[in-house]
Amino acid sequence: MNLTLKIWRQNGSSDRGRMVTYEVQDVSPDMSFLEMLDVLNERLTLEGDDPVAFDHDCREGICGMCGMVINGVAHGEQRATTTCQLHMRHFEDGATVTIEPWRAAPFPVVKDLVVDRSSFDRIIQAGGFISVPAGSAPDAHAVPVPKDDADAAFDAATCIGCGACVAACPNGSASLFTAAKITHLGLLPQGQPERAARAKAMVEQMDAEGFGGCTNTGECTAVCPKGIPLDAIARMNADYLKTASK
Amino acid sequence: MDRAPAAPVRRRPRGFYGSSNGKKAVMAVTGAVLVLFLVGHMLGNLKVFLGADSFNHYAEWLRTVGSPALPNRTLLTIAEIGLTVAVVLHMWSAVSLARRAAKARPVKYAARVKPQAGGYATRTMRYGGVIILLFVIWHLLDLTFGVVNPKGGEAMPYDRVVAGFAPDRWWVTVFYVVALAMVGLHLRHGMWSALQTLGLAHRYKALKTASTVISAVLVAGFVAVPLAVMIGVVK
Ligand code: HEM
Ligand code: FES
Numbered sequence: 055m056n057l058t059l060k061i062w063r064q065n066g067s068s069d070r071g072r073m074v075t076y077e078v079q080d081v082s083p084d085m086s087f088l089e090m091l092d093v094l095n096e097r098l099t100l101e102g103d104d105p106v107a108f109d110h111d112c113r114e115g116i117c118g119m120c121g122m123v124i125n126g127v128a129h130g131e132q133r134a135t136t137t138c139q140l141h142m143r144h145f146e147d148g149a150t151v152t153i154e155p156w157r158a159a160p161f162p163v164v165k166d167l168v169v170d171r172s173s174f175d176r177i178i179q180a181g182g183f184i185s186v187p188a189g190s191a192p193d194a195h196a197v198p199v200p201k202d203d204a205d206a207a208f209d210a211a212t213c214i215g216c217g218a219c220v221a222a223c224p225n226g227s228a229s230l231f232t233a234a235k236i237t238h239l240g241l242l243p244q245g246q247p248e249r250a251a252r253a254k255a256m257v258e259q260m261d262a263e264g265f266g267g268c269t270n271t272g273e274c275t276a277v278c279p280k281g282i283p284l285d286a287i288a289r290m291n292a293d294y295l296k297t298a299s300k
Numbered sequence: 301m302d303r304a305p306a307a308p309v310r311r312r313p314r315g316f317y318g319s320s321n322g323k324k325a326v327m328a329v330t331g332a333v334l335v336l337f338l339v340g341h342m343l344g345n346l347k348v349f350l351g352a353d354s355f356n357h358y359a360e361w362l363r364t365v366g367s368p369a370l371p372n373r374t375l376l377t378i379a380e381i382g383l384t385v386a387v388v389l390h391m392w393s394a395v396s397l398a399r400r401a402a403k404a405r406p407v408k409y410a411a412r413v414k415p416q417a418g419g420y421a422t423r424t425m426r427y428g429g430v431i432i433l434l435f436v437i438w439h440l441l442d443l444t445f446g447v448v449n450p451k452g453g454e455a456m457p458y459d460r461v462v463a464g465f466a467p468d469r470w471w472v473t474v475f476y477v478v479a480l481a482m483v484g485l486h487l488r489h490g491m492w493s494a495l496q497t498l499g500l501a502h503r504y505k506a507l508k509t510a511s512t513v514i515s516a517v518l519v520a521g522f523v524a525v526p527l528a529v530m531i532g533v534v535k
Contacts, residue, residue, distance in 0.1 A: 060410070062410070073410050123409060123411070125411055125414070126409055126411035126412050126413040126414045127413075127414055127416060131414070131416075152410060152411035154409055154410060154411065157405050157407050157408065157409055158404055158405055159403060159404050159405065159406055160404070222416065224401065224405075224413075224423075225397070225400070225401035225404060225405075226401060226404030226405040227320075227401075227404070257319060257321050258319060260320075261318075261319050261320050264403065264404055265404055266320070266397070266400050266401035266403075266404035266405070267320030267321070267323065267324055267397045267400055267401065268320070268321075268324065268497075269324075269397070269401075269422070269425065269493065270422070270489070270492075270493040270496045270497065271415075271417060271419055271422045271423075272417035272418075272419055272422070273415065273416055273417050273419075275417070276416035276417040277416055284496065284501075284504065285501065285502065285504075287496065288495075288496050288499050288500070288501045288502070289499065290499075291321060291324075291325075291496070291497055291498065291499035292498075292499025292500070293499070294319075294321050294499075295321070295325060295498065295499055298316045298319075298321075298322060
């Protein structure tokens with residue numbers, strides 16, 4: 055199949071950037087979206103052009119690096135799918151595909167489609183951890199965890215920190231990401247001692263980074279490659295309000 | 301490739317209301333106060349269908365409730381002040397969060413963003429809120445102060461309603477219906493959203509259905525009055 059790509063090109067953070075149109079030929083429907091970009095980049099390299107910079111690592115949907123907005127949708131229109139797991143068979147031959155980086159002030163563009171997501175790291179540093187005394191690992195059954203809590207905590211823990219929630223949110227809010235971490239730790243017994251302080255610190259860091267506020271649009275959940283549900287945000291709000299009222 | 305600039309770290313939010321979650325919580329609580337007001341207001345309006353005496357008597361009761369223990373209008377004034385404070389806080393928070401959101405996405409997407417969660421009502425919240433506000437201003441001038449009412453502020457409440465929505469003033473009714481449609485959309489999202497903001501939301505399907513049904517009942521109850529005046533059922 056042949057495609058017309060409109061790709062955001064920006065040569066470093068001080069460049070203004072622009073959309074550039076490319077044609078790619080002979081794309082196999084079995085290729086992943088990233089492999090299709092590899093084909094383009096190979097040609098650009100041979101022609102002496104600068105290849106399109108994009109983030110990727112595992113290419114198996116678990117690292118969260120490969121963020122890009124495809125035709126106005128984070129990771130493309132296929133639900134619960136990272137860009138590396140999106141296959142070209144979902145596109146029509148001859149289609150025009152627009153590819154842009156995540157757009158948010160706390161995610162500055164490094165180059166082309168690559169953005170700096172350190173703001174997420176700083177939210178984690180603010181409280182997305184548990185302080186445990188180091189030592190030998192406790193027996194697996196030493197701390198009982200109710201099955202439902204374990205399942206819900208695990209679902210939240212599947213967040214790969216890709217940033218699609220921010221990219222899709224009309225307010226540029228990082229609530230789903232932050233809430234996933236707060237839910238994952240706050241549901242487990244080990245997370246209880248720091249639960250209140252954690253919610254407060256992480257929510258404040260989210261604001262300090264310049265993310266927008268949540269208006270419960272649900273766009274984040276809809277594009278989340280891991281399908282983190284909205285009730286994570288309700289839990290974050292509840293934890294935050296509990297500390298704030300003290 | 302040069303290094304990305306450090307993310308624009310803003311001033312740390314100060315205090316509860318300084319945080320976006322705090323502002324949202326204020327919005328949810330003030331919104332809930334306004335919803336309770338709307339329910340009461342709608343039920344009161346429906347007294348129009350019981351005739352002029354019943355409606356005027358109800359309006360009189362609002363003024364005299366609590367007397368003789370309290371001077372006339374005491375409770376009414378308290379309610380008016382409370383509602384004004386709620387509206388101001390609600391809007392202040394809305395504007396401040398909207399500005400935050402605009403700053404969080406300085407560069408827009410080139411492709412038309414396709415909403416993935418449906419949520420038409422969600423996208424009407426901000427401009428719909430402004431339409432509701434303009435309507436509330438007109439509505440107070442018309443039926444509370446009588447400034448733009450053909451009968452003026454001295455007439456009995458029932459007569460003001462009948463004159464305000466008279467068939468030759470059809471545009472008043474049209475504005476009323478449009479504004480109420482915006483209220484309906486606002487609350488369709490707003491009611492479950494408020495519970496979510498306060499961390500109380502569970503069972504989203506049921507919550508959203510309840511929000512939709514309550515909004516629809518409210519809109520129907522409000523719209524019934526001017527429509528009845530317009531077609532001459534209430535005169
Ligand atoms: C009859 C008057 C009004 C009622 C009953 C009402 C009610 C509500 C409720 C219950 C919420 C949900 C709070 C939350 O999401 O946590 C809300 C949100 C909101 N309201 Fe209002 N409101 C009214 C008037 C206004 C006005 C005049 C404005 C604008 C100036 C406005 C703008 C907003 C905005 C922007 C939101 C947030 C939207 C979102 O959460 O997605 N509202 N409102
Ligand atoms: S490259 Fe790792 S999730 Fe896509």
